[in-house]
Each structure stands twice: as C-alpha cells, then as structure tokens.
Amino acid sequence: MHSRKPFYLLVALLFISGLAASIYRGIEHNVPFLPGKQVQSWAVDAKVRFQATGEPAEVSFSLPEDPAYEVLVENATSPGYGLSITSDEEGRRAIWSIRQARGQQDLYYKVTLIPTGVKQILATEEPATPEPYSxxxxxxxxxxxxxxxxxxxxxxxxxxxxxxxxxxxxxxxxxxxxxxxxxxxxxxxxVRMLNSKGIPAQAVSGLFLEDQRRRQQLVTFVEVYHDGQWHLFNPVDGSQGRPDNLLIWDRSGKSTLDVIGGINSQVNFSMLQDTRSALATSIDVMMNNDALDFSLYQLPLEEQSLFKGILLIPIGVLMVVFLRVIIGIKTSGTFMPVLIALAFIQTTLLTGLIGFLLIVAFGLTIRSYLSKLNLLLISRISAVIIVVIGIIGLFTLLSYKFGLSEGLTITFFPMIILAWTIERMSILWEEEGAKEVFVQGGGSLFVATLAYLAMSASWVQHWVFNFLGIHLVILAMVLLMGQYTGYKLLELRRFKPLAGE
Structure with a gap:
C-alpha cells in the first residue's frame, strides 16, 4: 500500500504557499484584503513666485521625499519653461529653466501623497562626524x-x-x-551647538498638512542622529517627535528654493485632503515602483475583464466538489452547474432561473419528437443545438417586444452545454423516469445557485483576482476532498432506522 505522506505534504505545501503569497501581497504591496476600503490622500500644491530680471532664469526647487508619505502622482505647470527632475544622494529637485523671462513669474508643482504609516526616519548609512562650529x-x-x-x-x-x-x-x-x-x-x-560636540544634526523643512489650507509656509525642524535613526526636534516650542500631520519636505540641509535670474522669490503651499480607493492606490504605487511584473493589472482592460470571469470558475468548482463529494447532491453533468452559475452572474439569479427552466422545458418537448425520428446521435445533438439557438433567439425577441430588458441577457447561457443537458435529461427520462430527471435537474439548479451566490460575492471576486495565491489554497482543498471515501451526508438517512434501534 502506497504511503499518503507525499500527497499530504503536497496539499500542505500548496495551502501554505497560497496563503503566504496572499498575505505577502496584502502586506508588502498594501493590497486591501476587503473590497471598498478607502485611504486618505493629500493633494499639495506649491506655488513658486519671483520677479524675473529679463535674463536667463533657472529655478531649483526641492521635492518631497519622506518615508512617511508615498508619492502617487506629481506634475508641474510651467508654460514656456523647460523642466527636469533630478535625484541624487541629497534628494530630489525640480529645475525650471528659460532663456529669457521678465516680470512676475508663477510656477506650480502639484503632488498627491498617501500616508505609509512609517513614522521613523532610519539612516541609510552612518553620517560623518561634523566639524565643530567656529x-x-x-x-x-x-x-x-x-x-x-x-x-x-x-x-x-x-x-x-x-x-x-x-x-x-x-x-x-x-x-x-x-x-x-x-x-x-x-x-x-x-544645530551648531550639537555639531560642536560632534553630534550629527541638520535642519529640515516640514509642512503641516491641514485640510483646505492655503498660503502655508514651511516650518524648520532639526533632526538629530542617534543609534541608526534620525530624531526630530522642534526648536521653537521645544517638542520632540514627529507630529502626525507633518510632511518633511526637504532634508538636504540646503535651501528649498534657489532662483537665478530673478528676485523676491517665495513659495506658498496649498493642500486638500481626499479619500480614494485603497486598491487603486496600491496599483498606482506598484506601477510607480515597477512592481507590476507578472500581475494581471499589466494586461489590457479587455483581458483583465476576461480573467475576472475565468478566475471565478475555481470557486464554482470548489462548491461543486464539496456539494457532490461531501454532501451527495446529484447533478446533471459534472461541472454544468458552474457554467450555469457563470451565466447567472450575467443575467441575475431570478432571470437566469426562469430562462433556464423555459429553455430546458421547450428543449425537452422538441427532443421528445426528435427521438421518434430515430436519428443518429450526432444528427440528433446537432438538431438540439440548432433548436436551443432558435429558442434563445425567440425568447430574446419576445423580451424585446414586451420591453423586458432582463430577458435580453438570456443569450449569455452556454448553448452547447444546454443542448447536452437537454439530451442527457431526455435519455434519463426514458431510462430512469421523470423523478430522476427532477432530482438531477433540481440538484443542478441548487448547486448552480449556491455557486452563483459564492461567485457573485464582492469579497470573493476581489480575492480571486487580486490574491492569485488563493487558487493554490482552492487546489489544495479540492485535492483533499478528492481523497474522501466516506459516506455522503445525504446517504446517512438510509441508516437512520439502524441508529434509531
């Protein structure tokens, strides 16, 4: 007798791998575990204004690079100016340039930020010991x-x-x-007193984020290095630590704004708080970080929509395996209920049930006539397929004539599967009788309804598309149920008299 240990190891490996991959995606890429989750975002506008002197002008403006906030989108408005964004060990800067400018100049920079929850500022390397101030x-x-x-x-x-x-x-x-x-x-x-003792410290510029505020200025803080971390101090009010609404704008230690070819330069900030989808936010972040490799979101929208339907099939398969192997419900065809459930998603449940019953009822009536013609199997099945298409077309036209828009969705039913279902039920009627047809047909509709309810749940659709590791968990569960050889729950009623004695 073969050992089952390799099988159970495979199941455990699939289950753990799928669960770990899903958890990793949720934590590392901030993909929400539940649909509809919202996150707070901040839209910050910086307005740079100066008086140009008629000479070539160059404006260098520091850009935010704070671990507590993730940059989603940034853009600049500067008609007539060339714009480049540089990044080095001292930070990011936007540089506007123009050959000639005269009079008042207004340049705009806009950025959308989301909080990351990271409050600590960790040092990437040990800073050099500063020279004592003279x-x-x-x-x-x-x-x-x-x-x-x-x-x-x-x-x-x-x-x-x-x-x-x-x-x-x-x-x-x-x-x-x-x-x-x-x-x-x-x-x-x-800073000078700290540097006099050889303690690394530098002045940084911060911006307090307050909803619907305009013409705000940067506030100067001091960060002090200690044990691999920069600690923030406010030398004006004596407080230590990072306020919850503080955005550190510039950590370079240099001036935030430098203007060549202009005078009376200044920068003002306006900000607005907003809410946005957590899922859309995580996709934008992954796109900015080039982390969308091997992700379904890099596919065109048409293919994404197709996969959203395909990836629901394992959920329906799991329901069918559980209801047939564990519960013992009989169905007409093995996975026909899954395809019917997919059609229900397009038609809605009530419309789908009515349409399915009408098509099968008319199909069985016509199939009973075809059985009297003694046709070959291929010809009979082909005739049934053509009849099913005709029935669907007739019901669609009647629905349109009577203004029943729900009836137009009946075209989503799988015609080939319906034809085979009608053929199987007709043969079953001849061999086993009407009772068995109603048992298997009713079981198919019951399983299809439960599969539809599972597949149409918003959180299920969210999971199967955004956490692909969940399909490994489903595979592990299907394999595990495939080893079940005990009594089905519906079979236990046969032993009820023995239990009573």
Missing part, C-alpha cells in the same frame, strides 16, 4: 559655557539634544542662551 569671539565663551552646562546633565547624544532643546525653549533662559539667540535663529543655534 564661534565668533563675542559668542565663543557663552557658547562653551552653555554647552558644558547642558552636557553635564546628559548621558547620551540623544539626551543631550533633549536637554539642549529644553534649555533653548525654556521660559527663563540663561544669559548665555539669550546672548546666542540674539544673533542665531533657534534651529541654526541648535
């Missing part, structure tokens, strides 16, 4: 005293930054701090 003679003594005073109250680089931030924003600051703040901006002084 203090002016009038500030050197005050700076050294203030730094040493705070240094004595700290234990690590991070705690030193925390204590220094508190000292700079205290309500009653020391005279040394007051002197230094008189000639240094808070963020600038914070």
């Amino acid at each position: 203090w002016p003679a009038t500030e050197q003594a005050a700076a050294e005293q203030a730094i040493e005073e705070v240094w004595s109250r700290s234990a690590t680089n991070l705690s030193f930054a925390q204590q220094l931030n508190k000292a700079l924003t205290a309500s009653e600051r020391s005279q040394n701090i007051e002197l230094l703040l008189s000639s240094n901006r808070p963020a600038q002084l914070f």
Whole structure:
C-alpha cells in the first residue's frame, strides 16, 4: 500500500504557499484584503513666485521625499519653461529653466501623497562626524559655557539634544542662551551647538498638512542622529517627535528654493485632503515602483475583464466538489452547474432561473419528437443545438417586444452545454423516469445557485483576482476532498432506522 505522506505534504505545501503569497501581497504591496476600503490622500500644491530680471532664469526647487508619505502622482505647470527632475544622494529637485523671462513669474508643482504609516526616519548609512562650529569671539565663551552646562546633565547624544532643546525653549533662559539667540535663529543655534560636540544634526523643512489650507509656509525642524535613526526636534516650542500631520519636505540641509535670474522669490503651499480607493492606490504605487511584473493589472482592460470571469470558475468548482463529494447532491453533468452559475452572474439569479427552466422545458418537448425520428446521435445533438439557438433567439425577441430588458441577457447561457443537458435529461427520462430527471435537474439548479451566490460575492471576486495565491489554497482543498471515501451526508438517512434501534 502506497504511503499518503507525499500527497499530504503536497496539499500542505500548496495551502501554505497560497496563503503566504496572499498575505505577502496584502502586506508588502498594501493590497486591501476587503473590497471598498478607502485611504486618505493629500493633494499639495506649491506655488513658486519671483520677479524675473529679463535674463536667463533657472529655478531649483526641492521635492518631497519622506518615508512617511508615498508619492502617487506629481506634475508641474510651467508654460514656456523647460523642466527636469533630478535625484541624487541629497534628494530630489525640480529645475525650471528659460532663456529669457521678465516680470512676475508663477510656477506650480502639484503632488498627491498617501500616508505609509512609517513614522521613523532610519539612516541609510552612518553620517560623518561634523566639524565643530567656529564661534565668533563675542559668542565663543557663552557658547562653551552653555554647552558644558547642558552636557553635564546628559548621558547620551540623544539626551543631550533633549536637554539642549529644553534649555533653548525654556521660559527663563540663561544669559548665555539669550546672548546666542540674539544673533542665531533657534534651529541654526541648535544645530551648531550639537555639531560642536560632534553630534550629527541638520535642519529640515516640514509642512503641516491641514485640510483646505492655503498660503502655508514651511516650518524648520532639526533632526538629530542617534543609534541608526534620525530624531526630530522642534526648536521653537521645544517638542520632540514627529507630529502626525507633518510632511518633511526637504532634508538636504540646503535651501528649498534657489532662483537665478530673478528676485523676491517665495513659495506658498496649498493642500486638500481626499479619500480614494485603497486598491487603486496600491496599483498606482506598484506601477510607480515597477512592481507590476507578472500581475494581471499589466494586461489590457479587455483581458483583465476576461480573467475576472475565468478566475471565478475555481470557486464554482470548489462548491461543486464539496456539494457532490461531501454532501451527495446529484447533478446533471459534472461541472454544468458552474457554467450555469457563470451565466447567472450575467443575467441575475431570478432571470437566469426562469430562462433556464423555459429553455430546458421547450428543449425537452422538441427532443421528445426528435427521438421518434430515430436519428443518429450526432444528427440528433446537432438538431438540439440548432433548436436551443432558435429558442434563445425567440425568447430574446419576445423580451424585446414586451420591453423586458432582463430577458435580453438570456443569450449569455452556454448553448452547447444546454443542448447536452437537454439530451442527457431526455435519455434519463426514458431510462430512469421523470423523478430522476427532477432530482438531477433540481440538484443542478441548487448547486448552480449556491455557486452563483459564492461567485457573485464582492469579497470573493476581489480575492480571486487580486490574491492569485488563493487558487493554490482552492487546489489544495479540492485535492483533499478528492481523497474522501466516506459516506455522503445525504446517504446517512438510509441508516437512520439502524441508529434509531
């Protein structure tokens, strides 16, 4: 007797692989596990304005690159300007250029962002130890005293930054701090004092995202490196950590906006919060990251629509196997109920049931006449196919004449399958009687209805198309049920008298 261990290992491998692939796709690519899920998005507009002097003009503007937000779509409006977007180790920048410009110039940059949930800013590499700042003679003594005073109250680089931030924003600051703040901006002084102790720190520009706000300005923060991570500080109010609605716009440490050939440059921001489909968002993200390889979404829309129907068939097959092997329901044909269920998806359930019953009833009537002609099997089946096409055409015309638009969908029924169903039921009627025809016909409709209910569920359609690994799970379940050799549930009623005794 052959061991079943290889079989059960195969089933387990299929099940685990399919489940793991589906979970990975949901977590790694942010594909929602349920249809209809919405995510928040932010549309941010940046308006760059300057006065051109009539010379060649070049505008360099930093672009957002924040791990907490994913860039979905970005575009720029700049009539007459050439535009290029560069990316290097210092970040991304948009560069507008024109040979000659005069008067007021307005350039626009628009970006759509979605939150990723990543709040930490991890360093890609160990930053170099900064050079100590060379203090002016009038500030050197005050700076050294203030730094040493705070240094004595700290234990690590991070705690030193925390204590220094508190000292700079205290309500009653020391005279040394007051002197230094008189000639240094808070963020600038914070970075210089940290660098004086060899602690990597840099000023960054952030934008607070608030719905329907206009003419907003960038806010300066300071990020301090400690143990592979950049920690954010606000040197104005003394807070530490990242606010939930903060978008870090520029981390290069350089100016956000540089204009050559113009004066009085400024940039203002407007923003708007919106909701969008989580599935469409994940597709856009994968497209931006070139992660759509071997995905059905890279196919043309017509082929995608075709596969959405094809990938529902395994669900119907699973229902048929369960209802026939485990429950014991008899059907006319093995997988005819699956094809009927597919037709029900196009026609709706009630219209499909009525259409199926009418076609089969008329088909059986005409088939009974054909049986008296003693035709060969091929000719008889061919005649039945032609008759079924005629019946469908007749019902479609009658539905159109009476204004029953639902009846027009009857053309979605598989004509060849219907012809074979009529032929099988006719032979069954002659050999087994009308009762067996009603049992198998009713069983077929019952199984087709349950398969339709499973295949038409929105979450099922979402899963089978977006999580292809689920088909490995279905295959594992079908193989497992194929090993079942016990009694079917409907057969147990035969043993009820024995159980009663």
